[in-house]
Amino acid sequence: MVYSRSDLNNLARTGDSISTALRVLIIDDNPDDRALVMREICLEYLDLHVKQITEEQAFAAALQGGNFDLVITDSHLRWTDGLSVLRAVKARHPGVPVIMFTGTGNEELAVEAMQAGLDDYIRKTTRSAARLRTAVRSALERAEARQRAVRLEASLHTLLNRQGVGVFRLIETGACSRRTKHSSTCSAYPPYRRPSAWT
Numbered sequence: 001m002v003y004s005r006s007d008l009n010n011l012a013r014t015g016d017s018i019s020t021a022l023r024v025l026i027i028d029d030n031p032d033d034r035a036l037v038m039r040e041i042c043l044e045y046l047d048l049h050v051k052q053i054t055e056e057q058a059f060a061a062a063l064q065g066g067n068f069d070l071v072i073t074d075s076h077l078r079w080t081d082g083l084s085v086l087r088a089v090k091a092r093h094p095g096v097p098v099i100m101f102t103g104t105g106n107e108e109l110a111v112e113a114m115q116a117g118l119d120d121y122i123r124k125t126t127r128s129a130a131r132l133r134t135a136v137r138s139a140l141e142r143a144e145a146r147q148r149a150v151r152l153e154a155s156l157h158t159l160l161n162r163q164g165v166g167v168f169r170l171i172e173t174g175a176c177s178r179r180t181k182h183s184s185t186c187s188a189y190p191p192y193r194r195p196s197a198w199t
Helices: 005-011 031-042 056-065 082-092 107-115 128-163
Strands: 021-027 047-053 070-073 098-102 120-123 168-170 176-179
Touching: 021 031, 021 056, 031 047, 031 128, 047 056, 056 082, 070 082, 070 128, 082 098, 082 107, 098 128, 107 120, 120 128
Parallel strands: 021 047, 021 070, 070 098, 098 120
Antiparallel strands: 168 176
């Protein structure tokens, strides 16, 4: 978990050990836009580690290394586009949030990117720079919540298997989507029918 300044104020009273480093890939051809992104994020995060990506080889190396918590990309780059960046990041690091901060996009691009897993889409305007801080914080919080849910489900699954408890989950069609090793197979039962009052 990466903590912002306001998080640190709340956590300081508890004496917990916390990590404040935020590792960000900023992918943009324009050095002024990269500087703007860094300036805005520095206002929220104390320990910011930024890797500026301006070419395909550097992006490939960063993907290979995987040592980042967040990606902020433009939609149009000299060497690729934001959708390709998004898809490459999500293919290798599906839990890492990606934000598109762009001056050249449109609604169709935003919709396509959101369907591909984009965490937020922000148009570059004079007022949108401050919104970037909120988008970063929200994207990181959602990513942490997803990771926490996966960890909790795995812990529950392990616990239920140790206890010999059989549990299964039905999807809307009545098919079994997941089950513990102690649950009987779902296929022996007739398909689940949702009561008409639920539809």
